[in-house]
Amino acid sequence: MKKHRENLPQRAGRLFLTDGGIETTLIYQEGLDLPYFAAFRLLQDETGRETLRRYYRRHAAIAVAHGTGFILESATWRASLDWADRIGMSAATLDEANRTAIDLLHGLRAELATEASPMVVSGCVGPRGDGYDAGTIMTVAEAHAYHGRQIDVFAHAGADMVTAITMTNVPEAIGVTLAATNAGMPVAISFTVETDGRLPTGQRLQDAISAVDEATGAAPAYYMINCAHPTHFVDQLPAGEAWVARVQGVRANASRCSHAELDRATELDAGDPVEFGTLYRDLRARHSHVNILGGCCGTDHRHIEQVVGHFRKAA
Template identity: 30%
Template sequence: MDFTATLEKCRVMLTEGAVAERLRRRKDIELHPTLFNTPLVNNDYGRQCMREIYRQYREIARRAQVPSLLCAPTWRVNIERLEAAGQSTELNRDAVFFMQQLKDEWQDETSPLFVGGLIGPRNDCYKPDEALSIEEAEQFHSWQLHKLAAAGVDVVICQTFPAVSEAIGVIRACASIGVPCIMSCVINRRGLVLDQTDLAEAVRIMDEASGNSPLGYMVNCVHPTFVLPEKQPPELFRRLIGIQANASSLDHEDLDGSAVLMQSDMQEWGELMLELNTTYGMKILGGCCGTDEKYLGYISSRIKS
C-alpha cells in the first residue's frame, strides 16, 4: 500500500505515543546516552521490550480500523553521533529492518501499517540558536536520509525541529534523495516555532523554499493547546496535517529532563486532539512526552464510537 495515497484519502491516521521515554523509566533497560533506544534493536531483550510498546500502539489503531504509522527509532542516529559512540554505521538500516519485520507480521487490510524513519535536528531541539543553516542542514542530514531511503521507509518524519532554517535544509535533502517527508516543528504556547517564527508563516516559508515538497507539516513535543487553532488562518490547516502531543501542558523548560512523569488531564487532552482532527482536519494523531497506550486508546475509542 502507498503511504501518500492512504494519507490523502483517510480521515485519521494513528501514530505512536512515547517510546524512548517509557523505556527510560524502566529499571531493566538502559538507554544509550546519545543514541537513546536505537541500539536496543540489536539486543534480544531490547527488541522484546520495544516490540511490546509498538504492539500496544499498533493494536489501538487496528481495533479502530484506521491506518497506523510506526516509526523506526532513528531520531538522532546521524553519522556524527554514530562515530562518536563507536556504533555501526548501519544502525539506521537495522532499526528500519526491525520495524519492517513488525510491519510484515502485523499488516492488516482494514488498518494498513506503514513504517516511518525518524530524523531530528543536529543539536538541542529546544535551542533554536544551535540550529543549522539551510546549506549546513542539507549537507549534514543527507547521510542519514540516504540510509533511511535505502532501507525502504515509507516516509521520513522530521521531528522536533526548532528553527525554520534547519527544517528547510532537511526538506530539500529529502526532495533531492526522492524520499517523501513530513516536517514536524516544536512550537511554544504562543503558536510560534522556537526560533520565534509564527507557525503559519513558517509553513509558508518552508513551502516556498522547497516547492511544496513535504507531504505536509506536523508539530510535536507540545500540548495540543499550543496550536491555538481558533487563532490560526484557515489556510494553515491545508498543510498542517498532524500532531504528536505531550501529555502535559507545561512549557518545554519545565518538562525537559524532569525526573517526574508530567501528565495533564487525559480526557481533556484527548478531546483537544479529536477537535484538531474533526474541526481542523489534522489527520495524524499521536503522543509524545508523558503519553502511553492509554492516551492513544482514548482517541481510538472515540474515533470508533
C-alpha cells in the same frame, strides 16, 4: 519493501494513528537507561529489538482494533552523527542501526497490518541539536549534508517516507526536505512550538510553514506539530486558512509544562489521558483534515486509546 512510497495512504484523509512518546515510555515505564534519549541503541542486540517490537505491537494493536491506519515511526530520532558520537558509536555502526530500524518495522508490518489497517514505515529524523532549543542554527546546505546520510540509509532500506520530528527552525527543516527529495523520499515536517504557539526561534508557525514551502516548491507531503501540549497551539490554527490545511498531523505532549519546565523535571508528567483524548476530539472537530494522531513526551498507549476512543464516540 517500499510499499507506500509512491502513494502515502494517510494523504487520502482517513484516520491514521501513530505511537506515543517512545523515549519517555522506555525510560520512565520500562526503566531503561537511554542517555540523550538515544533509543536507537536498543537496535544493536536482540533484547533491545524485542523491547521495541513489544512497544510497537502495543500501539499498533490499538489501530487494528479500531480499523484505522498506523504509522510505524522508527526509533531513530537521535540516530544521527553528532548524537552517535556522544555515545561512542561509529558512523558505520550508526548506519547499520538505521538500517536495522527500518528492517524491524518491515517485519512488524508484515505481522500486524490488515486491509483495514494499512501501515506506513517512516524513517524518523530528529534535530541535530536539542529538540527544546534551536541552539546553533545550521545553514540549509549544512542541514542537507548532515541529515542526508541518515535519509539515504532509510531510502536504501526501503522506508516509505521520512518524518522530521521536533524541528525547531526553518533552515534545518528545509535542509531535511531537500535531502529527502534528492533521495526520492516523501517527507513530512513536524515543528515543535513553545507555549505561545511559536517555534523556539520565536517564528510564527504560519511563517515557518510558508518559508519551507516557498524554498522547496511545497515539497513536504504535509506538516505536523509535536512536543507541545494541544493548548499551546490550538488557538494558533485559525480555521479555513490555506496554510493550516498543510498541517495534517499532531503528536502532542501529555504535559502542559513549557519546554524549559520539562527540561528541569525529574519525574514524568503523564497528564490526563482522558483530557488528552478530549482535546484531540475538539481539534478534529475544528480541523477535520488533521488525520494523523499520536503522542510525544509523556504519552503512551493509554493516551492513544483515548484519542481514538473519543474520535469514535464523536463519529
